[in-house]
Amino acid sequence: MKIKLFPKNEQELSKLFVLIFPLTLLLSLTISFLKNAYFTFANLLPHNAIFNYGFLDRVDTQASLGLVFGAALCLSFSYLFSKSLGRATVLFPLVFLTLLGVVGTEFLDILVNFFSQNSAYDFGNSSLLILLKILVVFGLFGLSSLNLLAKKEPSIFASAQFIYGAVVFYLISLFIIRGELNVFSDIFLINSLYASTHIYVGVTFIYLAIIHFLMTRPLEAIMFNKTLSSIAFWGFLFLLPWTNFKYYYGSVLPNWIENISIYLSISLVVPLLAFLVNYTKTIQSKEAAENKSLGLMNFSVILFSITTIFHIVSSFENLLPILGITNFVNVIRFGYVGSLVMATISFSYYLIPKLFGREVAYSRLEDIVFNGFKISYLLVLINNTLIGVNSGYSWNAGANAGNPTIYGEGYEIVWNLISFNFSLNTFISLILLSSGFLYLISVLKAVSSGQITTVEEMVYTNE
Amino acid sequence: MSDLVNKVAEILNAPVDLVQRSAEARAAASGVSVDDVLNSWAGGESVAASAPKEEAPVQETVAEEVVEEVVEEVATEEVVEEVVEEVATEEVVEEVVEEVVEGKNESSFSFIAGVLFVGLFTFLFAFVIPKNQTTTVVSESLNNSVVVSGDVIQGAEIYSSLNCQSCHTQNVRTLIPDTQNGKVLKNKYANATLINNVGNIRLGPDLSTSATREPTNNSQWLERYLSDSTSVNRDIPHPDYDFLDEQDLEYLITYLLSLGEVNE
Numbered sequence: 001m002k003i004k005l006f007p008k009n010e011q012e013l014s015k016l017f018v019l020i021f022p023l024t025l026l027l028s029l030t031i032s033f034l035k036n037a038y039f040t041f042a043n044l045l046p047h048n049a050i051f052n053y054g055f056l057d058r059v060d061t062q063a064s065l066g067l068v069f070g071a072a073l074c075l076s077f078s079y080l081f082s083k084s085l086g087r088a089t090v091l092f093p094l095v096f097l098t099l100l101g102v103v104g105t106e107f108l109d110i111l112v113n114f115f116s117q118n119s120a121y122d123f124g125n126s127s128l129l130i131l132l133k134i135l136v137v138f139g140l141f142g143l144s145s146l147n148l149l150a151k152k153e154p155s156i157f158a159s160a161q162f163i164y165g166a167v168v169f170y171l172i173s174l175f176i177i178r179g180e181l182n183v184f185s186d187i188f189l190i191n192s193l194y195a196s197t198h199i200y201v202g203v204t205f206i207y208l209a210i211i212h213f214l215m216t217r218p219l220e221a222i223m224f225n226k227t228l229s230s231i232a233f234w235g236f237l238f239l240l241p242w243t244n245f246k247y248y249y250g251s252v253l254p255n256w257i258e259n260i261s262i263y264l265s266i267s268l269v270v271p272l273l274a275f276l277v278n279y280t281k282t283i284q285s286k287e288a289a290e291n292k293s294l295g296l297m298n299f300s301v302i303l304f305s306i307t308t309i310f311h312i313v314s315s316f317e318n319l320l321p322i323l324g325i326t327n328f329v330n331v332i333r334f335g336y337v338g339s340l341v342m343a344t345i346s347f348s349y350y351l352i353p354k355l356f357g358r359e360v361a362y363s364r365l366e367d368i369v370f371n372g373f374k375i376s377y378l379l380v381l382i383n384n385t386l387i388g389v390n391s392g393y394s395w396n397a398g399a400n401a402g403n404p405t406i407y408g409e410g411y412e413i414v415w416n417l418i419s420f421n422f423s424l425n426t427f428i429s430l431i432l433l434s435s436g437f438l439y440l441i442s443v444l445k446a447v448s449s450g451q452i453t454t455v456e457e458m459v460y461t462n463e
Numbered sequence: 464m465s466d467l468v469n470k471v472a473e474i475l476n477a478p479v480d481l482v483q484r485s486a487e488a489r490a491a492a493s494g495v496s497v498d499d500v501l502n503s504w505a506g507g508e509s510v511a512a513s514a515p516k517e518e519a520p521v522q523e524t525v526a527e528e529v530v531e532e533v534v535e536e537v538a539t540e541e542v543v544e545e546v547v548e549e550v551a552t553e554e555v556v557e558e559v560v561e562e563v564v565e566g567k568n569e570s571s572f573s574f575i576a577g578v579l580f581v582g583l584f585t586f587l588f589a590f591v592i593p594k595n596q597t598t599t600v601v602s603e604s605l606n607n608s609v610v611v612s613g614d615v616i617q618g619a620e621i622y623s624s625l626n627c628q629s630c631h632t633q634n635v636r637t638l639i640p641d642t643q644n645g646k647v648l649k650n651k652y653a654n655a656t657l658i659n660n661v662g663n664i665r666l667g668p669d670l671s672t673s674a675t676r677e678p679t680n681n682s683q684w685l686e687r688y689l690s691d692s693t694s695v696n697r698d699i700p701h702p703d704y705d706f707l708d709e710q711d712l713e714y715l716i717t718y719l720l721s722l723g724e725v726n727e
Contacts, residue, residue, distance in 0.1 A: 042700035043693045052702045054626030086503075145575055153503065154568040161574065168582045176590055181655040184648055185597040191663050193590055220498065222470055222505040237578065241585040250638035252650040257593050285466065321638045325665050391665070396640040406635070406645065408668040408679055415699050 006096075010082050010089060011456070013096055015355045017075035018348050019447070020103060022440040024071040025341060028063035029429070029436040035060045036426040040419075050114070059113055064337055065199060066106040072206050072344045073170070074099040077163055079351065080213055081144065084160035086153035095143050101136035105129055130178055137171045158229040162209035165237050166202050173198035185252040192244035199333050200240040207304065207340040208232070208275070210347045214297050215279055218350050220288040224281035228274045235271025239264045243311060247329050249320040265315035272308045276301075292362045293349035296370045300342035303377055307335025310385065321396055328388025331381055338377035345373065345439060352443070358450030365442050372435030379428045383421050390417040467501045474505060601650050608652040611721060618718025619656045621711050625704065628662035633671040633722060645672050646723070667701075675723040685716045 007013040035056035038045060042053060049055065078099060082089040089095050112126045144167050148156065176197060179190045216223055223229065245253060245261035279301055290298075311332050314323045323329075352360050360366065394414045398405030405413050468486070472479040486504070490497040601607050611619075622628070635645040648661065648671065673679040687694060689712060692701035704712065 038702070040700060042702045043697070047703055048706050052625075052704075054629060054702065057629045058626050148571040148575055151571055156569050156571065156574055164575070165578055168578050172582050172586055175586070179590070179594065181658040183597055183601045183650050183652055184658055184661060185650050186594060187658050187661050188663070189590065189594055189597075197585070216502070222467060222502060234577075234581075237581050238585075242589055245589075248636075250636035250641070251634060252597070252648055254593050254596055257589070285470070287466070321636075321640060325632060325634070325636070325663065327664065327666060329664055395665075399640040399643045402643070404645075406641070406669045407672065407676060409676070411668040412698065 009092065010078055011355050013099070014075065014079040014351060017071060017078055017099075018351050018355060019443070021068075021071045021075055021344060021348060022436070022443050024063075024067045024103070024107075026433075026436045026440050028060070028068045029433045031056060031060045031063050033426070033429040033433045036422075036429045040422050040426045055113075059110055062106070062110045062113065065203075065333075066109055067103070068337070068341065069198075069203055069206070070102045070106040072210075072340055073163075073166060073202075074103055075344065075347070076159070076206055076209050077140075077144070077167075080159045080209060081147065081163050084153075084157035084163075084213075085147060085151040087147075087151065090147050090150050091143060094139070095147075098136060098139045098143060102140060105133045105136055109133075127178075130174060134171070134174045134178075137167065137174060141167050141171050155226070158212040158223070158226075158233065159209040161229075161233050162205040162212065165233065166205035166209070169197045169201040169205070169237075169241070173202065183252075185254070188245075188248045188251055188253050189257075192248060193241065195333065196241045196244040199336060200243060201237065203336045203340050204236060204240065204304075207300070207336070207343050208236070210340075210343045211279070211297065211301065214294065214343065214346060214350065215282045218288065218294060219283060219286035219290065221282050221284075221286040224278050224285065228278040231274035232271045232278065235268075235274065239268050239271065243268065243315075244329075246315055246320060247324040249317075249324050251325075262315045262317065262320075266312055268308055268312050272305065272312075276305060291349075292366060292370060293346045293360070296342050296373065297346040299374045300339045300346070303335060303342065303381070304339040306381060307332055307339065310335065310381075322392035323388055324392070326388040326392040327384050328392065331384045331388060334377070334380050334384060338373075338380065342373055342377065345369075348443065349446075352446050352450070353453050354456035356447045356450075357453055357455040358447055359453045360442075360446045360450060365438060365445070369435050369439045369442055372431055372438070376428050376432040376435060379424070380432075383424050383428065387418045387421045387425075390414075390421075467498065467505070471501050471504045597650055601652060606651075609654075609657060611654070611657070612717075614714055614717045615721045616654055616656065618714035618716070618721075619654065619660055621707070621715045622660050622718055623656050625715075628660050629664070630662075630667040631670045632662040632665040633669065634661050635669060635671050645669070670719070670722050672723040674720045680720065682716050682720060685719055686712065689715065 007016060034051070035053060038047070038051065038053040038056055045051070078095075109126050109129050112128055116126065116128060144164050148160065148164060151160075173194050176190060177194050179186065181187060181190070212223075212229065215221060242261050242264040245257050246265055249258050249262070251258075283298075310328075314320070314328065349360050349366075352358060391414050394417055395406045398410055398413065403413070404410045468479055468483050471486070472482045482501075482504075486497050486500045489500045634648045635641045637647050641647075670679075678684040684695070688696075688701070689703070689707075690705045691703055692699075693703075704715070707715065
């Protein structure tokens with residue numbers, strides 16, 4: 001296994017990120033497990049300024065939404081972007097440095113948090129690093145625009161479109177998080193728009209970029225319809241940024257933006273259907289046999305669809321008082337991040353033989369990894385939905401009955417309903433952590449001792 | 464393979480055998496597989512090394528190679544002529560197919576402009592305009608700001624650094640069920656930390672009226688609960704903040720005792 005410190009082309013760079021991704025995922029899952037353990041067993045575990053729920057929750061946000069997202073973005077960008085445009089990357093050394101910068105600043109953000117907790121925003125970004133992040137992502141935006149303009153293929157393949165959309169909205173999200181807090185509604189405005197641009201668009205678009213590649217090339221299938229892919233792209237791009245305001249329905253946000261959010265969330269059904277029809281029809285035309293890692297891709301599509309359906313269903317006005325501001329909001333984030341994680345794992349297994357020239361032996365180890373991720377993410381979705389619905393329902397029911405469950409004295413009623421689910425969350429995050437660890441072992445085993453196979457040859461010409 | 468050829472032939476509206484031969488010629492010229500070429504024509508994954516400028520010389524090379532091979536092996540003029548004719552046909556087909564494919568050309572500039580337009584539209588209408596609108600409304604209203612002491616701000620900063628807002632909200636919404644038991648958060652100018660502490664997701668109890676109710680309006684109870692929560696309530700887990708120094712704990716309690724007044 002040879003990893004060059006200064007890669008000369010896209011394949012060598014992709015190799016680097018194939019190895020970085022499992023490491024970032026393992027770090028994120030470890031922090032997530034500790035966070036959940038410190039929520040459920042706050043009274044039992046030893047604690048200090050670092051090992052407490054509040055601090056771990058902030059670091060968990062940075063790790064999952066920053067570092068894992070950054071690593072997945074870099075992996076998909078380094079391998080898919082140039083491939084989708086039919087040419088070698090323009091200004092490759094700069095792209096290499098910028099991609100390292102994306103992962104580096106996200107990692108630095110986690111480290112800075114240990115020394116400067118007061119400068120961190122709610123979503124985990126440290127104010128000290130936001131400007132640097134903007135600079136790096138702006139560089140990535142410029143380089144990706146340049147590469148798009150220099151494309152050699154007549155059409156722009158869907159993967160490149162989605163990656164570009166993710167980069168643009170990642171940049172926008174960084175500008176949004178720097179917004180000043182002047183009046184109380186600003187916190188809802190900034191946090192909901194940051195969540196929808198960074199998580200809903202950013203995470204989802206990297207996911208869709210990977211899926212549009214995996215459903216064609218590895219399966220030797222032909223994209224069913226480019227128009228449907230365009231509908232999914234433009235539909236999600238326009239609608240998703242508006243969909244998070246609805247969870248603050250009835251708050252100090254302007255009424256018009258809450259109402260628009262409801263209607264546009266319901267409209268998500270259009271791009272979702274376009275994507276699902278395209279996906280189903282495309283994989284029907286497959287000529288290659290589907291391996292186990294592509295089964296994980298299929299499951300990620302199911303998870304993505306369930307999450308989006310939850311997102312649509314929660315737009316109904318009668319449900320919003322129950323679901324808004326509760327843990328249900330986290331379900332949408334977990335669903336999209338989980339889909340991205342599973343698709344990237346599937347993608348990395350596809351890349352190992354192509355880049356490292358080593359076959360992946362789909363043994364029991366890989367079965368455990370795939371099933372671990374599938375079961376865990378599905379349980380995360382169901383369990384947190386139950387927490388959200390139960391707590392929201394009991395708060396509203398309690399208020400109607402004159403019992404103040406929303407406050408401390410009545411909280412015991414709520415806690416009795418949801419304490420089991422929080423304990424289950426800790427258990428699920430332990431399964432996720434184990435799966436993440438085994439995934440790292442599996443990747444290392446494959447790239448170091450897998451059966452030798454032919455490395456993919458990609459010939460590019462730069463004129 | 465045959466499905467792929469049929470699909471492409473259908474898309475390009477060209478005979479299957481012509482598409483097949485064109486794809487083979489293009490694949491030989493580009494150094495990629497026939498499947499890759501067909502995929503790219505079908506609108507699927509792109510083919511590497513398919514620079515348009517390379518096409519003309521490559522086609523010539525193919526023709527030459529085929530002619531030479533045939534001349535060496537058979538050495539009859541008739542066969543050479545047939546092969547040359549066939550290659551000539553391939554060139555024509557290749558041109559036709561290329562024209563059809565290039566007819567679907569997508570402009571990168573339009574695509575980039577489209578994405579940037581949606582991005583700017585979102586930034587303007589979902590962020591800049593509502594932010595300015597709410598600020599204007601607040602500035603025009605009476606009693607429009609929250610004024611608190613320095614100690615409360617210090618406590619609010621500790622609350623924020625401990626990330627208490629990740630569990631506790633300070634926001635009772637104007638929806639009917641929420642308002643029956645509490646005060647509604649009003650839009651006002653305030654210190655950035657006070658605004659940040661309002662929180663976004665409610666896992667634990669809401670603290671918007673914490674200082675107006677028993678027992679959370681009692682500083683001694685708060686001190687005991689924050690230092691050792693199990694001594695007050697064993698059933699509901701809550702982090703202990705006994706690692707805070709005495710001064711910080713005092714600031715935090717001062718802040719908690721101010722809740723219920725600032726947000727009115």
